[in-house]
Amino acid sequence: MRFARRGAAGAEKPVVVVDDTTYDLSPLTADIDGPFLESDFRARVTRAIESGSLPETSPGDERFGAPITRPSAIYCVGMNYAAHAAESGSEPPKNLVMFMKAPNTVVGPNDEVKIPRNSTKTDWEVELAIVIGKRASYLDGPEQSLEHIAGFTIANDLSEREWQIEISGGQWCKGKSGPGFSPLGPWLVTPDEVDASRLRLRSFVNGEPRQDSSTSDLIFDVPYIVWHLSQFLVLEPGDVIMTGTPEGVALSGRFPYLKAGDVVELDIEGLGSQRQVYA
Structure with a gap:
């Protein structure tokens, strides 16, 4: 579904x-x-x-909103692809790195995103996002994780790198919670429709390729992430977990940061695509 x-x-x-x-x-x-x-x-x-109690409908070209309402929490896994950790100047983590984003950053997959005032280092990050469907607390092992997952969607974990790293005070959240910094969707796809362990994910800026990888390269995979987080916090139905981004972002120094007029496109195999114009 x-x-x-x-x-x-x-x-x-x-x-x-x-x-x-x-x-x-x-x-x-x-x-x-x-x-x-x-x-x-x-x-x-x-x-x-x-x-027969659900009528058929034809939304046509109607706007896609985020596929879920505002979650109670957005949890994010950092540096979860070895090559991205390297381009960030870090060793691959031995323990799962977690940070959070403000829930009010969620917007639709194709909504315009405004580059924050005084930002010079706004960056893109294509990510597989998990949506929780059943309360998870102290799961016994990763094998229990799937029953707590409602489905998967695409996330753009937008980041302001100066705020995240240079003036963060030691926490990443300041550079992760700008208005519109969490485009989600278009679809929430149930786990029976995709194999989350091997999905190709890509990003493009102004039609030029940036990221091209697979979730098979995750350091910490989907079942581990849900299990691990449940040992430290309670995952509630509707919560979102962004699982990390592969190499190919502006932080690498290989590409310029985003500016007004840029177009970012993201796609993940089986989950659809996003397109945002930046203003």
Whole structure:
């Protein structure tokens, strides 16, 4: 199943795509949020389609919002690809690096993003994002993680590198929480539709290739990430985990940072694509 939220910002309507048919989810839920995701949502949707209670719909060119409402938390894994750690001037981490982003940074996958005032080092990062579907706390092992995952989506973990590194005070969050710094979507794709362990992910700036890698190169894989985080914090339904970005960002020194007028495109195999114009 593929879930999305379509419509103007603040007025998105939930839809689901099953076997190339799009259904309006409004009779089942007002939105794609934590309570919906923890309610055995896939079985509920299947029953509703079989009973004929979900009308078919054709959103056409209607805007994609983020595929979930504002999460209670956005957790991020840093330097989770060895080559990206190297281009950042760091050794691959021996322990999982975690930081957080403000939930109000979430925007739609194709929304315009404004470069923050006084920013000179705004950077892109294509990432596989996990969306939690079931409360996770002190899981016994990584083998339990999948049952707590609602699905996967694309994230652009935008970063202001001067604020993140040079004037951070030791924490990364200052450079990670600018307005619009977490484009998500277009789709929330359930785990049965993709193999999250081997997805190709790419980014382009003004049509020129930047990142091209695979989630098979993650240092800490998806099951480990969910299990590990559950040992330190409670993952709630609807929470987002960004799993890290591969090499090929402006921080490497090989490419210029973003400026007004630039176009960033991201895609992950099986999850769709994003396109943002920067202002």
